[in-house]
Amino acid sequence: MQKANSDKIKLVVYISMAVIALILIIFLILREPDPQYSERSFQTLGTYVTVRVAGEKVSTNTLLDIIENELNRINDKFSANNSSSVIYELNKNREIKADDETLFLINSALNISKITGSAFDLTVRPLVRLWGFDDEFSEKRLPEQWEIENILNIIDYRFIEVDESASRIRILKEGLEIDLGGIAKGYAVDRAINRVKEIDAGATGFVDAGGDIGIIGPKFGKLPWSIGIRNPRAESAYEINDIVHLYSGSIATSGDYERFFFEGDVRYHHILDPKTGYPAKNAISVTVIGDNLLMADALATAIFVLGYDNPGFDYFTNLGVQAMIISPDLDIKETKGFNYFRGK
């Protein structure tokens, strides 16, 4: 009797196990496979870009080509160092007939210059060149005070005139130059992502342009991308002090550790304050999260220049972004919604 009971229980257990195994096999066969990501890295827009993407309807290689071509197109069109770009032509001839894209980008840069009280200023190029931060081949140096004062007399975004009805842009002051480097990278990434989404709305991945990142879509279509924020005073660039998680949108960080040199014990970095002519002193790192990288990148620079004690720090949330700033004493301040991105 006991043996009969035992055999019956065994039979039930084995049948249950077989049913579970069958269900698991059916699940494995029927479930949608995870997207297969492909990665491509290349240099453009004055930085090293890494793209990781997986298409839903369009081949991944086609999407990689679209992104690379779009980034290169915008770099060629708007780089102030490229002799065939519209910006090079504008700086040289002081006036151009502009297409809609150029008008949009110049207007965007002017608007950001205005709302940040010129903490971001698209005419800062002569100052950047004076310090040697204009490209990776320039010799960096601490300029003389009189040199800085001479340049400060020139730079002012209000001397850029945009006539939309005539599609014309003019530089109204002698010596003034435009550089869209502060927003062209963000714009290029936004455009590239939009182009991908236009032809394959289900594509996922990201575009990482030298640490400024635009999200194409969630990881495997359902998970956030975990993004480490660099610890500004760590010895390794990959040591982080925070992690945020993004399903979409953009994130940009500006820090005094990217490009710098020491003169004596003083660190001179590349984020210059258009009002003083010297590297901004009251922040060491700013991270901005927003819907698009154009705004996130430009505002990271502006918030850095305005500094840790800027009373208008929370104002920037009105522009659709969240920000975190680290002071030279390593104090951290963030806008109210920033913490939301720490959760998955």
Add this chain to the structure above:
Amino acid sequence: MKFINKKDLIVLIILGGIISSFFIFSYVFSDKNVTGANVFIDGVLYMQIGSEGRYEIFDNENEYLQTVIFNNGRIKVIESECKNKVCEHTGWISNSNQKIICLPFKIVVEPIGGKDDSGVDLYTW
């Protein structure tokens, strides 16, 4: 009531042993550390570093560009002739999703092997 007899128990122990040894094997023999590095110049593989040491990188005209060291499962650029020194400032890397990049010389140092145990997919800086 005896639910499991001796034979069942032996089968279960053997199955458990096989499964446990599989997990132990994959843990012990997994490459947690970086085992070397690929050095690319302008997208072309220039050098594969496979053993610990100090490696100098030269361009096509034999001009010295930079020095990479591989030590204790970590990689670092200790010296570079470039002007902006971002590659030197990158410090040690020891994860498969980390790279050392020198824009002026178009050099990229990528770790070989190594598990990504950083907990992040990418970095903002």
